[in-house]
Every structure is written in C-alpha cells, then in structure tokens.
Amino acid sequence: MAAVTLLETKGLTKTYGGLQANTDIDFILKKGLVTALIGPNGAGKSTFVGMLSGRTAATSGRVIFEGRDISQLPAHKRIQLGLAYTFQITSIFTGLTVHENVALAAARTVSADGNTLNAKVHQTLNQVGIADRADQTAGDLSYGHQRLLEIAMGLAQEPRLFILDEPTQGLAETEINDFIALIRSLAGRTTILLIEHNMKVVMATADHIAVLDQGMMLAEGTPAEISANASVQAAYLGKTVDA
Amino acid sequence: MEFGPHLMLASLEGAVIASILVLTAMGLSIVFGVMRVVNVAHGEFFMLGAVLAWYVSTALGGHPAIGFAVALIVAPLAVGLVAAVSDQLILKRINYDPDRTIVGTIGMLFIIQQTTLMTFGPEARPVEAPFNQRLALPWFEFSEGGLQMIWPWGLSITSYKLFVIFAALTVLVALWLFLTRTKIGLIMRATQQDSETAKAFGVPVGTVYSCVFGLGAALAALGAVLVVPIQQAHYLMGADPLLMAFTVVIIGGLGSLPGTVIAAFLIGMSDGIISVFFSPTLAQIIATFLVAMILVFRPQGLMGKAET
Amino acid sequence: MTVARKINALHFGILLFLLICFFTLPAYHVGALSRIMVLAIYAIGLNILFGYTGLLSLGHAMFFAAGMYGLGLSIKFLGVSVVLAFGIGILSAAVLSALVGLLALRTAGVSFMIVTLMFAQTVYLVVLYFGEFTRGDEGFVLQQAERMLAGFDVTTEAGRYFVAFGAFSICLIGFSALVQSSFGKRLVAIRENEERARMLGYDVWRYKLLAVIISGTVSGAAGALYALLFGYVGATFASVQYSILPLLWVLLGGAGTTIGPLIGVAFMFYLIDASSAYTSAYMLIAGLALVVLTMFAPRGIAGILRTKVSPWLP
Numbered sequence: 098m099a100a101v102t103l104l105e106t107k108g109l110t111k112t113y114g115g116l117q118a119n120t121d122i123d124f125i126l127k128k129g130l131v132t133a134l135i136g137p138n139g140a141g142k143s144t145f146v147g148m149l150s151g152r153t154a155a156t157s158g159r160v161i162f163e164g165r166d167i168s169q170l171p172a173h174k175r176i177q178l179g180l181a182y183t184f185q186i187t188s189i190f191t192g193l194t195v196h197e198n199v200a201l202a203a204a205r206t207v208s209a210d211g212n213t214l215n216a217k218v219h220q221t222l223n224q225v226g227i228a229d230r231a232d233q234t235a236g237d238l239s240y241g242h243q244r245l246l247e248i249a250m251g252l253a254q255e256p257r258l259f260i261l262d263e264p265t266q267g268l269a270e271t272e273i274n275d276f277i278a279l280i281r282s283l284a285g286r287t288t289i290l291l292i293e294h295n296m297k298v299v300m301a302t303a304d305h306i307a308v309l310d311q312g313m314m315l316a317e318g319t320p321a322e323i324s325a326n327a328s329v330q331a332a333y334l335g336k337t338v339d340a
Numbered sequence: 341m342e343f344g345p346h347l348m349l350a351s352l353e354g355a356v357i358a359s360i361l362v363l364t365a366m367g368l369s370i371v372f373g374v375m376r377v378v379n380v381a382h383g384e385f386f387m388l389g390a391v392l393a394w395y396v397s398t399a400l401g402g403h404p405a406i407g408f409a410v411a412l413i414v415a416p417l418a419v420g421l422v423a424a425v426s427d428q429l430i431l432k433r434i435n436y437d438p439d440r441t442i443v444g445t446i447g448m449l450f451i452i453q454q455t456t457l458m459t460f461g462p463e464a465r466p467v468e469a470p471f472n473q474r475l476a477l478p479w480f481e482f483s484e485g486g487l488q489m490i491w492p493w494g495l496s497i498t499s500y501k502l503f504v505i506f507a508a509l510t511v512l513v514a515l516w517l518f519l520t521r522t523k524i525g526l527i528m529r530a531t532q533q534d535s536e537t538a539k540a541f542g543v544p545v546g547t548v549y550s551c552v553f554g555l556g557a558a559l560a561a562l563g564a565v566l567v568v569p570i571q572q573a574h575y576l577m578g579a580d581p582l583l584m585a586f587t588v589v590i591i592g593g594l595g596s597l598p599g600t601v602i603a604a605f606l607i608g609m610s611d612g613i614i615s616v617f618f619s620p621t622l623a624q625i626i627a628t629f630l631v632a633m634i635l636v637f638r639p640q641g642l643m644g645k646a647e648t
Numbered sequence: 649m650t651v652a653r654k655i656n657a658l659h660f661g662i663l664l665f666l667l668i669c670f671f672t673l674p675a676y677h678v679g680a681l682s683r684i685m686v687l688a689i690y691a692i693g694l695n696i697l698f699g700y701t702g703l704l705s706l707g708h709a710m711f712f713a714a715g716m717y718g719l720g721l722s723i724k725f726l727g728v729s730v731v732l733a734f735g736i737g738i739l740s741a742a743v744l745s746a747l748v749g750l751l752a753l754r755t756a757g758v759s760f761m762i763v764t765l766m767f768a769q770t771v772y773l774v775v776l777y778f779g780e781f782t783r784g785d786e787g788f789v790l791q792q793a794e795r796m797l798a799g800f801d802v803t804t805e806a807g808r809y810f811v812a813f814g815a816f817s818i819c820l821i822g823f824s825a826l827v828q829s830s831f832g833k834r835l836v837a838i839r840e841n842e843e844r845a846r847m848l849g850y851d852v853w854r855y856k857l858l859a860v861i862i863s864g865t866v867s868g869a870a871g872a873l874y875a876l877l878f879g880y881v882g883a884t885f886a887s888v889q890y891s892i893l894p895l896l897w898v899l900l901g902g903a904g905t906t907i908g909p910l911i912g913v914a915f916m917f918y919l920i921d922a923s924s925a926y927t928s929a930y931m932l933i934a935g936l937a938l939v940v941l942t943m944f945a946p947r948g949i950a951g952i953l954r955t956k957v958s959p960w961l962p
Contacts, residue, residue, distance in 0.1 A: 450935025
C-alpha cells in the first residue's frame with residue numbers, strides 16, 4: 098500500500114516576542130505510520146504539535162489535514178476531525194473515575210446508547226491494561242497508570258491521527274516496555290505522531306523519524322538513515338562528527 | 341454661578357474624593373499585588389476605621405483636634421491588627437485559594453458589618469473636624485477693564501478639605517518611601533515578584549502576607565478617618581468605597597501601584613465632576629457598566645500591558 | 649438497586665416528604681416551606697453554574713430580579729395574564745443571561761466573579777434609577793386579584809404551597825436528569841479540567857454559555873415565582889446580598905449535588921429564624937457560616953454525605 102499523506106504543514110512558523118520557536122516548517126505525515134519527532138530540549142517540538150492540534154496559534158503558515166486547510170480551526174474542531182492529543186504533563190479528570198474519564202473521551206464518537214459506550218470504555222481499558230481499575234478515582238492512580246489512562250482517553254476517540262507528547266516521560270523501565278508493545282499493537286491501524294526523548298522507544302516503534310533542531314526541520318528518514326546522519330548526531334546525539 | 345467657577349468647585353470636590361480613594365485603592369492593590377487575592381471585606385475595614393474614629397473622638401472629648409489626631413493613629417493601627425489577625429485565623433488556613441478567599445472574605449464582610457450594627461447601632465454619627473474655616477476662592481474674568489479678579493458667591497473650600505488632599509499626598513509619599521527604601525518594603529516587593537523564590541531565600545512569607553493584609557486594611561482605615569468629618573460614620577458605608585476601589589484597581593491594571601494612583605486620580609476627579617452635573621445614580625450606572633466592560637475587553641487594565 | 653434507581657428513589661422520597669409536611673406541619677412551617685422551595689429553585693439555578701460547571705458568579709441576583717421584575721412590571725403596567733407574565737419573566741432572565749454569558753465568559757476565574765458582580769450592580773442601579781416604575785427600594789405589591797394562576801388562587805396557604813411544590817418538583821427532576829445526562833457530565837468535565845475537555849473535542853465555550861443561560865433562566869423562574877407567590881417586588885432582591893445568599897445556600901448544602909440546594913436553604917432559613925429571636929443582625933449568622941464552611945467544610949452537608957456515607961449521590 099502506498100503511503101498516503103494524512104497531514105501536511107507548509108511554512109509553519111511561531112514567534113514568541115522576537116524569538117523564533119518554529120521557523121518555516123514543511124512537513125508531511127504519512128497515513129498508517131508511526132512517526133517520531135525528536136530533537137534536543139527547546140528545539141520547538143511541543144510548539145510544533147501545539148500548532149497541529151490548535152492549542153498554540155501559528156504566527157504564519159498552514160496546516161492541512163486530509164486535504165483540508167485546518168489552520169484557522171479552533172482546537173476542539175480539529176479534535177472533532179479526528180486528531181487526538183495527549184499532554185506532556187498528565188492531564189486527566191482527577192476527580193472522576195477511570196471509567197468516566199474514558200467515557201468522556203469516547204462519548205463524542207460512540208453513539209449515546211449506554212451499553213455501546215460502556216463496551217467501548219471497557220475494551221479500551223483492556224487494551225492499555227487498566228480495566229481492573231475502572232471504578233477508581235483517577236487522581237488516586239499511580240503516575241504510570243495515569244499516563245496509561247491518558248493514552249486510553251486518546252485511543253477511545255478512535256483518532257485518525259494520534260499525537261503523543263512525551264508519553265514515556267517519568268515511566269519505569271517495565272512500563273516503557275509495555276508502552277512499546279502497545280504502540281506496536283496499534284501499528285498499521287492508527288497513524289501516530291510520537292514526540293519522544295527515549296531513543297530506545299523511538300527505535301523500537303518508529304517507521305519514520307523527523308528531527309527538529311532550533312525550530313527548524315533538520316532531517317527526516319527511516320530510523321537507519323537517521324542513525325547514520327552525521328548532522329543529526331552532531332545536533333542531537335551530542336557526538337562530534339568524526340572525519 | 342457660572343460654568344467656570346462651577347467646574348472649579350466640582351474639580352476641588354473631585355480632588356477630595358480622589359484623595360480618599362487613592363488610599364483605599366492602594367490598600368486593595370497592595371493586597372492583590374503581593375498576595376494575589378481579592379479582599380471583598382476591604383470596604384468593611386474602611387467602615388471600621390470611620391467607626392473607630394467616632395469612638396476615639398467621643399471618648400476623648402475636649403477640642404476636636406485632639407480626638408482626631410489620636411484617631412488618625414489609633415484607628416489604622418487597630419484595623420490593621422484586626423486584618424492581620426483575621427489573615428492568620430482564616431486566609432492562611434485556606435492557603436489563599438482564590439475562590440475560597442473570596443467566599444471567606446465575603447463572610448468577613450458580613451461579620452464585621454453586622455457586629456458593628458449590633459454595637460455601634462444603625463445611626464449615622466458625625467465626627468467634628470479639627471478645623472473647618474471656609475476659604476473663599478477667587479475667579480478670573482476678562483471684562484472691559486481687562487483681567488479682573490472676582491469672588492463668586494459660593495466658590496469656596498474648607499481648610500479641612502485642603503488638609504485631606506495634603507494628608508493623602510503625604511501618606512502616598514511615605515508609602516512609596518516605605519516600599520522602596522525600607523527592608524520590610526523590599527521584602528514585600530520581593531514576595532510580590534515571586535513568593536516561591538522569596539520563600540527559598542528565607543523570607544517568612546506567612547508573616548509578610550499578614551503584614552501586607554494589615555497594611556492594606558490600615559490604608560483603608562486611614563482614608564476613612566480622613567473622610568469621617570465630611571461624611572458621617574455608618575455601618576453600611578463600606579459598600580461604595582469597595583466598589584470604587586475595585587474600579588480603580590481594575591482600571592489601573594490589577595496589582596500595579598502606579599496604575600492605581602493614576603486611576604484613583606482620574607476616577608475620583610471624574611466622579612466629583614460628574615456627580616455635580618449629573619444624577620449620581622446614572623453616573624454610577626455608567627461607571628459600573630464601563631468598568632465591567634473594561635474587564636471583559638481589556639483584562640490587563642487601561643494602563644497595564646498585555647501579557648504575551 | 650442500581651445507582652439510577654437509588655437516585656430516583658431519593659428524589660421521590662424527598663418530594664413525598666415535602667408533601668407529607670403540608671398535611672402534618674403547623675401553618676407557620678407550611679408557609680416557611682413554600683418560601684424554602686422557591687428559594688431552593690434559585691439555589692438550583694446557581695448550582696448548575698457554580699457546582700457543576702465550576703463558574704462562580706457573584707451576580708445571580710440580576711437573573712432573579714429579571715424574572716421578578718419581568719413578571720411584576722408586565723402585570724402592573726401591561727395588565728397581561730399571570731401565565732403570560734410568567735413567560736415574560738422567564739424570557740427576560742434568559743435574554744439577560746445570554747447577554748451576560750456572551751460578555752462575561754471572555755474572562756475566567758476572579759475576573760469572571762468581579763464582572764458578574766459589576767453587571768449585577770449595574771442592574772440593581774438601573775432598578776433604582778427607574779424608581780418611577782419600580783418604586784426602588786420600597787418596591788410594589790401585587791394585588792390578590794392580579795395573582796390568579798390560570799384560575800388558581802395562589803394567595804391562600806394551600807395554593808401557594810402546591811404551586812411552589814409543583815415548580816420545585818419539576819426543577820428537581822429536571823435538574824437531576826440534566827446532571828446525569830451526557831451534557832451534565834460534560835459540564836463536570838469542564839469544571840474538573842477545562843483544557844482536557846477542550847482537547848477531547850468539546851466546544852467548551854458553547855457548553856459554558858449554555859450553562860450560564862440555563863442557570864440564569866432557572867434563577868429567573870425562581871424570581872418570577874417568588875413575586876407571584878408572595879406578592880412583592882422590590883430592589884432588595886437585586887442587591888449584592890441576594891447574589892451572595894444562593895452561594896451560601898449551595899456551599900452549605902453541598903455544591904455539585906442535587907439535594908444540596910434544598911438542604912442549604914432549609915438549614916439557613918431555620919438557623920436565621922432561630923437567631924432572629926436574639927438579634928436583628930441576622931446576616932452575622934450568614935457571615936459566620938460562610939467563613940466556617942469555606943475553612944472546614946468546603947463540600948457542604950451533601951458533600952460530606954457523599955464522601956462518608958453514599959458515594960453515589962448525584
């Protein structure tokens with residue numbers, strides 16, 4: 098199957114005061130792939146996905162999703178078109194139960210019928226492995242489980258594009274392995290844009306890698322190409338380029 | 341009286357209103373600036389100052405100046421103390437949570453107001469001014485004989501009102517020196533900038549907050565002592581200064597002290613002038629509505645800078 | 649029993665209890681309960697916005713007053729029927745709340761509180777300014793002849809009680825259905841974490857606006873009902889005090905619970921009733937209650953019940 102373009106940015110730019118956070122980013126995201134967005138701290142990764150999801154208003158440039166220009170749409174309209182977004186800093190409804198959290202995420206796409214909704218919630222919680230905690234208050238969950246709950250809230254929306262902003266940050270080693278397995282199980286069905294620091298996760302999950310440095314797109318390619326790319330190593334991996 | 345002299349009279353009245361207002365609003369602004377809480381009971385601290393001034397001057401008797409002078413010191417100190425204690429007892433224990441602080445200070449508003457009703461009573465009581473000479477003011481007019489100085493009937497101000505304007509200016513200068521030149525003032529401003537860092541540097545933030553809350557209330561009380569020879573003490577007199585002070589602080593930009601001073605001057609003057617020429621209720625309607633609209637469309641205040 | 653059954657049983661139990669009260673309690677308490685039920689509707693109105701959506705309005709008296717004056721003035725000056733006047737009252741509150749919502753929702757947090765307070769103060773001053781029609785602080789009385797609700801005399805003790813009871817029943821059942829609906833759950837989601845709700849694809853602004861309108865309209869209905877049942881329309885009901893009181897009732901009874909408003913109003917009513925034997929400064933009780941509540945029991949009576957006894961309370 099030839100990879101179809103799902104999302105495209107043209108000249109996307111964000112300026113804070115006089116500071117360029119993102120400069121003229123042209124980027125193409127292929128459908129059905131797991132794309133990892135990497136880059137050193139402060140490279141502008143969160144700003145970039147913020148402009149994709151609509152949380153951050155772009156200074157200039159365009160975002161095109163499934164052939165439609167969504168640059169002017171507010172965040173909730175973009176989510177309604179099939180984008181899902183998990184926050185870098187865990188953002189869940191801490192006062193509600195795990196079940197209610199996922200139900201709120203699923204309710205927009207699943208029919209209002211109570212049984213269908215419950216089935217969907219149950220299935221999603223099973224998928225991430227926290228179904229046994231459905232009736233707990235979300236705020237009482239451990240940090241790792243809260244991260245999983247947030248991923249479940251993303252999955253429950255059955256997104257066409259699932260953006261995960263540093264999902265493994267603060268997770269233990271075993272939890273990271275579970276996460277890798279989860280992403281692999283989704284591969285092919287859901288298009289994923291993963292912002293990630295942990296290179297082990299990136300190498301284990303990504304079909305395609307994009308590297309952002311100082312607000313500009315430095316390189317793109319398969320994991321093998323990126324590992325071999327000298328300028329990426331200089332900018333990101335911190336190694337000096339050997340002659 | 342012709343329009344010119346009439347306007348001058350209105351401006352003088354406006355200056356008196358602005359003088360009282362600037363003290364009350366500074367109190368509210370300092371509390372918001374440092375502690376980031378809205379003190380809805382601020383008007384009641386004002387009222388308490390006026391009521392205490394009546395008690396002090398009545399108890400002392402003798403020449404009105406004696407009672408007034410004592411009240412000028414005792415009332416702000418006592419009200420400041422009441423405020424600092426209520427900060428320790430109530431606000432500190434709810435961690436200055438913005439919503440709960442509003443509810444808590446609304447509670448304090450009713451407690452102070454109703455306790456005053458039970459003790460001081462529902463009557464309005466006057467405090468005699470320490471001095472009150474009527475000073476006639478001149479007006480200049482061009483006529484056939486060139487520039488002439490005339491003394492229009494009714495164009496006058498009392499020596500006490502001039503004193504109020506002068507006293508408010510003095511307090512403002514003292515406050516400015518206190519905040520910029522003393523160690524306590526510096527600590528307060530450091531806490532305003534960043535309470536977490538201040539805490540890390542060993543600033544006792546809890547104590548600073550109580551002092552600030554006390555200072556804010558004391559400023560309101562001081563304004564009230566100054567106003568009470570012009571306007572009688574009454575248990576419901578706190579509502580208007582509260583709304584006016586809110587208005588000033590919002591227009592000046594929440595928490596900005598220079599903005600507060602400028603806004604107090606503008607609003608006090610225009611209130612004085614408008615209420616001479618228009619119905620006071622209509623003026624209040626327009627003012628209140630405009631302030632709400634400013635908050636809606638320019639939340640950073642007229643003088644404040646937009647946050648990026 | 650399922651949770652939904654328990655909730656229904658609780659609400660019908662409360663309504664049954666109120667019905668029994670009419671036949672067993674002495675006249676004084678029957679009269680008091682009529683007033684309590686009408687004010688509980690007002691508290692329900694605020695609770696939708698404050699308890700469920702997390703928006704604290706300090707100006708709800710303007711909606712109560714819009715309903716009250718909408719009904720009162722149209723009876724007095726237009727001579728329309730009570731039913732039509734009631735509709736005008738509710739419509740006035742709905743229009744006012746839509747306007748206030750459109751403007752005030754541009755702000756959040758403390759600014760939202762102050763903006764609603766200022767708008768309410770404007771409405772209060774407008775009522776005073778047009779004293780020629782509204783009779784200002786003094787207010788005006790609706791004559792007995794003007795208060796026939798579709799042939800039903802609401803000036804008798806029984807008539808008043810049953811109209812209040814009917815209206816309260818509708819509001820409680822409707823309110824209960826609202827908060828259990830998906831719409832109600834989304835309001836709670838906004839209260840809990842607005843940014844998350846937005847990033848789940850919900851148009852947060854539209855939900856908040858709807859919450860303001862529903863809340864304001866219900867409060868306005870309470871105002872119209874109050875004027876109709878007790879025959880008096882006055883500016884006091886537009887003052888700051890009548891914005892603070894429903895907040896007190898909701899906090900006391902339990903914000904974000906269906907039974908909290910009724911509990912809060914009843915509790916406060918009898919507390920003030922008992923204290924009025926000793927002092928005329930009854931608002932002192934309200935002040936003390938606010939301070940104590942916000943310090944020690946921010947969840948209120950029903951909130952405590954929910955955490956300690958029955959977690960299913962809606």
